[in-house]
Amino acid sequence: MKSFFRGVRRHIGKLDAAHLREQYELIAEEAASLDKVLDTIDRGIVVIDRAGAVTRANRAARELLGADPADALPGLRLPLDTASRRELSISYPEKRFLELQTIPFEHGTIVYLRDVTAERQRAEEEVRAGATNAVSDLAAGVAHEIGNPLNAIALSLQLLKRDPTDTETIDVCMAQVKRLDGILRDFLSALRPRRPNLMPGSVAEPLKRCLATLRQQFEDRRITVTLDIPAALPNVALDAAQMEQVFFNILKNAIEAMRDGGAINIDVSADDRDVTVAFRDSGIGMDTEQLAHLFEPYRTSKEKGTGLGLMVSKRIVTDHGGTIAAESHLGEGTTFTVTLPRLERRIRELK
């Protein structure tokens, strides 16, 4: 091909009109046959010249884009002067995922397109299969966890049958029922994540409600709680019920980390970006190994723990656009910090 063009170029001055026409037709034929070859390839190929105009596009490119590449490509803002690779989802003519690759060369840029829908679907199915496994793991976990309290209740009921006035055994029963309730609460929230229903509000409200729920437990365990909260607190986007669950999980862990009374300090503060709630306890603390795996499911140091509370808490806080962090010193105590973006910032960033 190259020698043909070189020959034409060398003799072009000497060629008359008839010969020129003949050579032109040969070149046109050659170009058409190149287009035909490109059309047999199932990968999309588009050639863009240095001015950014589409000079060549094969059939696969037109089909993958569902439009004339000259119309469709400018909107994609592909980087024409660097090699790049990216994925794109298109909804017309049908929902598909495309991989686009740009390769600059001396006369412009070649764009390769590939349909990766099938690969994507496979990946999504794997995620779904993983989720199914997690559900059956959880179900097995529930079955295992509820066995002990149920046995304890059955035993207590037999004792009560003999002596219905035995209030101590009634208390045992009630404690076990409470434990079952806690287990179910943990597992259900892990199993059925619900998108938060975000409304403007203050963290003070769920926090105070949570403290009221736990007041009796603080008293029973001789734990003093201090709450430091500014009078004027900026709003955050909040699902109050879910945030109450987060605070509950953190405080419950703090209670469980204390052997013989202690203190919990809750410090609420705000700056121009975030509202922060810090829970500091004087409990047993954690070592670096525990800290490294914190927030992972089933990580528990407790005989009766589920290891789900913090995983669920983290998911809820993340769904709120916030972060949750922990800092701990073995034997001294632990601080959990929940940071939520201020409402105005969130609105600004979503725009």
Ligand code: ADP
């Ligand atoms: P669970 O309470 O059922 O064990 P969590 O997810 O709530 O599950 O907590 C996971 C683990 O993190 C706990 O078992 C405990 O080892 C550790 N942990 C959490 N909070 C504290 C805390 N305030 N002090 C010490 N350890 C903690």
Ligand code: MG
């Ligand atoms: Mg817990």
